[in-house]
Amino acid sequence: MNLKEFASRLELSQTTVSRALSGYPEVKQATRERVLKAALEYGYRPNTSALGLATGRVGAIGIVLKGGGEFGPHTSEFMGGLGGRLQQEEIDILVSTVDSQEAELTTYRRLAASKRVDAVILHSPFLDDPRIALLNSLRLPFIVHGRTNYAGNFGWLDIDNFGAVRQATRHLIDIGHRRIALLNGYRGRIFAEHRQEGYHTALSERGIAIDPALTGNSEFTDEMGFRLMQGFLKLDRKPTAVVAGSMMSALGAMRAIRIAGMKVGEDISLIAHDDVFPYISPDHLVPTLSTTRSSIRAAGARIGEMVLELLQGTPAETLREVWPVELVIRNSTAAAKTS
Amino acid sequence: MNLKEFASRLELSQTTVSRALSGYPEVKQATRERVLKAALEYGYRPNTSALGLATGRVGAIGIVLKGGGEFGPHTSEFMGGLGGRLQQEEIDILVSTVDSQEAELTTYRRLAASKRVDAVILHSPFLDDPRIALLNSLRLPFIVHGRTNYAGNFGWLDIDNFGAVRQATRHLIDIGHRRIALLNGYRGRIFAEHRQEGYHTALSERGIAIDPALTGNSEFTDEMGFRLMQGFLKLDRKPTAVVAGSMMSALGAMRAIRIAGMKVGEDISLIAHDDVFPYISPDHLVPTLSTTRSSIRAAGARIGEMVLELLQGTPAETLREVWPVELVIRNSTAAAKTS
DNA sequence: CTGAAAGCGCTTACAG
DNA sequence: CTGAAAGCGCTTACAG
Numbered sequence: 001m002n003l004k005e006f007a008s009r010l011e012l013s014q015t016t017v018s019r020a021l022s023g024y025p026e027v028k029q030a031t032r033e034r035v036l037k038a039a040l041e042y043g044y045r046p047n048t049s050a051l052g053l054a055t056g057r058v059g060a061i062g063i064v065l066k067g068g069g070e071f072g073p074h075t076s077e078f079m080g081g082l083g084g085r086l087q088q089e090e091i092d093i094l095v096s097t098v099d100s101q102e103a104e105l106t107t108y109r110r111l112a113a114s115k116r117v118d119a120v121i122l123h124s125p126f127l128d129d130p131r132i133a134l135l136n137s138l139r140l141p142f143i144v145h146g147r148t149n150y151a152g153n154f155g156w157l158d159i160d161n162f163g164a165v166r167q168a169t170r171h172l173i174d175i176g177h178r179r180i181a182l183l184n185g186y187r188g189r190i191f192a193e194h195r196q197e198g199y200h201t202a203l204s205e206r207g208i209a210i211d212p213a214l215t216g217n218s219e220f221t222d223e224m225g226f227r228l229m230q231g232f233l234k235l236d237r238k239p240t241a242v243v244a245g246s247m248m249s250a251l252g253a254m255r256a257i258r259i260a261g262m263k264v265g266e267d268i269s270l271i272a273h274d275d276v277f278p279y280i281s282p283d284h285l286v287p288t289l290s291t292t293r294s295s296i297r298a299a300g301a302r303i304g305e306m307v308l309e310l311l312q313g314t315p316a317e318t319l320r321e322v323w324p325v326e327l328v329i330r331n332s333t334a335a336a337k338t339s
Numbered sequence: 340m341n342l343k344e345f346a347s348r349l350e351l352s353q354t355t356v357s358r359a360l361s362g363y364p365e366v367k368q369a370t371r372e373r374v375l376k377a378a379l380e381y382g383y384r385p386n387t388s389a390l391g392l393a394t395g396r397v398g399a400i401g402i403v404l405k406g407g408g409e410f411g412p413h414t415s416e417f418m419g420g421l422g423g424r425l426q427q428e429e430i431d432i433l434v435s436t437v438d439s440q441e442a443e444l445t446t447y448r449r450l451a452a453s454k455r456v457d458a459v460i461l462h463s464p465f466l467d468d469p470r471i472a473l474l475n476s477l478r479l480p481f482i483v484h485g486r487t488n489y490a491g492n493f494g495w496l497d498i499d500n501f502g503a504v505r506q507a508t509r510h511l512i513d514i515g516h517r518r519i520a521l522l523n524g525y526r527g528r529i530f531a532e533h534r535q536e537g538y539h540t541a542l543s544e545r546g547i548a549i550d551p552a553l554t555g556n557s558e559f560t561d562e563m564g565f566r567l568m569q570g571f572l573k574l575d576r577k578p579t580a581v582v583a584g585s586m587m588s589a590l591g592a593m594r595a596i597r598i599a600g601m602k603v604g605e606d607i608s609l610i611a612h613d614d615v616f617p618y619i620s621p622d623h624l625v626p627t628l629s630t631t632r633s634s635i636r637a638a639g640a641r642i643g644e645m646v647l648e649l650l651q652g653t654p655a656e657t658l659r660e661v662w663p664v665e666l667v668i669r670n671s672t673a674a675a676k677t678s
Numbered sequence: 679c680t681g682a683a684a685g686c687g688c689t690t691a692c693a694g
Numbered sequence: 695c696t697g698a699a700a701g702c703g704c705t706t707a708c709a710g
Contacts, residue, residue: 001452002703013681018705028679045452049397050703052388053686059455060433067423071415072618080410083436087406090449093434094399097422110429113340113384116398221618222590248618251561251590258597259625279411279560279587286598341687352697357689367695389687392702454703 006044010035021046052115060094061086061307062117064104067097070124073248074220074275074296078145081300082121089308091118105134112138119307121145126188143306143319145299146190155310155319157303161191164292164325165198165243168271171327172241173206176336177269181214181232181239183225183249192217192245199243220245225252233260240336241269247280250289269333273325287331294325345383349374360385391454399433400425400646401456403443406436412587413559413614413635414462417484420639421460428647430457444473451477458646460484465527482645482658484638485529494649494658496642500530503631503664504537504582507610510666511580512545515675516608520553520571520578522564522588531556531584538582550576559584564591572599579675580608586619589628608672612664626670633664 007017012031020027020035027035038044052058063079065071083093094117098104108131111117119141122131125148132150135142144156165182172180182199185192196215203210213235216228225244232239233256244250250272254264264270265287274282274291276298282289306319346356351370359366359374366374377383391397402418404410422432433456437443447470450456458480461470464487471489474481483495504521511519521538524531535554542549552574555567564583571578572595583589589611593603603609604626613621613630615637621628645658 048453049388049391054705071419076410084406095432114387393689
């Protein structure tokens with residue numbers, strides 16, 4: 001059913017019905033109630049395309065994902081939070097899949113030119129990310145999950161990756177560890193750079209030399225955690241503690257440690273970054289896992305809110321947040337054995 | 340830039356430009372080339388809302404996800420495949436998040452009434468799923484990932500869950516196991532029912548009694564695999580073999596087995612269903628993991644194709660596929676110890 | 679408080 | 695092979 005038919009059934013003009021539905025003040029209360037009730041009864045809803053054409057708003061937020069690796073658990077959780085918040089305003093998420101960085105840029109051009117979304121979420125930014133400049137030039141509103149060094153005027157939400165890893169590393173040093181490994185993301189991604197800095201800072205503060213052999217850069221997967229940990233354990237001077245980038249990396253690392261005949265929380269201490277997945281809890285691992293905790297789902301929800309604010313006219317430069325990260329000590333960390 | 344401006348720059352009518360862009364045959368070859376070249380140059384693309392209004396097609400396929408659990412690794416992989424195929428036609432995925440079954444139904448009504456998507460993908464169907472009847476009554480085209488018992492006229496793609504588990508269970512029996520556990524999904528979901536039947540059939544065929552204590556029904560997560568396996572290991576008559584529903588369940592189960600001081604592939608045999616995640620390979624586990632293999636990403640891609648065919652007029656009843664599942668024996672399965 | 683009508687940016691039947 | 699114009703279903707400035 002379209003507006004014309006719906007309005008005629010109510011014996012009102014399209015104008016009045018439209019205004020009643022959109023909450024405009026100039027409609028008599030009784031009329032509005034009658035319209036809203038009838039809309040529910042007939043299941044009338046404005047055609048999105050017509051609405052988009054008339055208002056310029058299409059009620060969708062875009063996110064571009066690389067088909068290969070980016071459809072992972074982190075993205076899922078993030079989108080769960082984002083979608084949950086947007087759903088309250090009946091705004092949906094439009095997912096575009098691409099297979100290269102180049103295709104991603106092309107997709108932003110397409111989304112902007114065809115006015116397919118009201119805004120986009122940019123994620124996992126690089127140092128000086130070319131996507132930022134492109135989105136600015138396309139005048140496509142966006143919020144960044146993460147930060148960049150690009151000095152543009154845009155909103156973002158990031159967690160304190162630097163502080164999280166610095167805190168974790170410091171704690172390990174405090175309880176006697178000197179050979180501390182880091183399972184990090186790929187260089188070039190801002191969050192990985194911040195973590196690396198946090199790690200280096202903590203070590204330097206205590207006068208501990210940095211050994212490049214104790215850093216691994218890869219995806220945050222079980223498998224890569226396993227492989228990198230196996231590599232660490234083959235070193236002549238093995239680490240006695242590890243800071244892992246995610247729960248997935250930690251699971252793989254724990255497996256490698258066990259297979260090598262060592263015990264987590266005794267022979268090797270482990271702290272992982274916990275994005276708070278509903279299906280893997282650090283409290284249920286054996287031993288329970290010390291973590292730096294920050295809900296990526298909550299970040300998604302907040303970013304959804306920030307996008308809504310942005311679209312309502314809030315200046316982008318006021319939409320910037322750094323979330324602190326909490327260190328939670330459990331049983332996977334213990335004082336270094338005196339050798 | 341809109342069509343009017345674009346056409347006037349080319350000194351052509353909107354009609355001709357529109358036809359050239361849409362590949363209509365009545366346009367002179369030279370004209371078409373000039374238009375296509377200019378479109379690329381100016382970055383002109385039709386406004387999606389206008390296009391949707393004029394044609395009734397909006398270039399998006401919907402998928403409704405429950406915010407809680409459904410944003411997981413299986414969905415991610417599936418969407419990676421789906422999106423990859425749809426992207427070739429510049430069709431995007433519209434994700435709607437809901438938090439209840441009731442909200443899911445409401446969302447289909449909203450999507451249909453507002454003509455927000457051209458079709459939807461239905462996933463994880465139940466026995467006699469109410470969503471099927473609703474989508475039919477809404478006349479919203481859809482393809483089901485999975486099957487249902489509902490006798491409606493619709494397209495679907497499913498893997499042979501029955502055959503996969505029957506085959507795995509049979510193999511374990513063949514190598515001497517009699518106490519075989521099953522880590523399955525929740526009852527009521529068709530795929531879980533099919534797996535349960537495959538398991539029961541294999542046991543019955545060989546005259547092995549079914550012990551309900553050896554079946555666990557839950558999500559396919561590391562944590563649930565761990566917990567359910569711990570439960571099995573507490574039984575007086577422990578299983579000597581396990582069929583796990585996913586790689587995630589298997590990882591948790593392996594952990595539980597190790598913690599109990601047993602060895603996978605020696606004390607306990609394990610076969611897992613492998614949806615082929617790029618980040619967890621059964622060949623890299625220790626021991627390598629025997630699996631029933633079927634790429635959920637490939638299924639997503641094929642379903643994308645089926646949706647496109649459906650929208651082009653292919654009758655739904657001809658769009659039905661059951662994919663066979665391959666049993667791959669690796670080192671996690673071994674002959675039962677003679678006790 | 680309500681309504682008639684222009685306009686959003688396309689496609690396409692119709693005319694040439 | 696090309697174009698003028700109606701129509702898709704809304705919103706909203708304007709008039710009353």
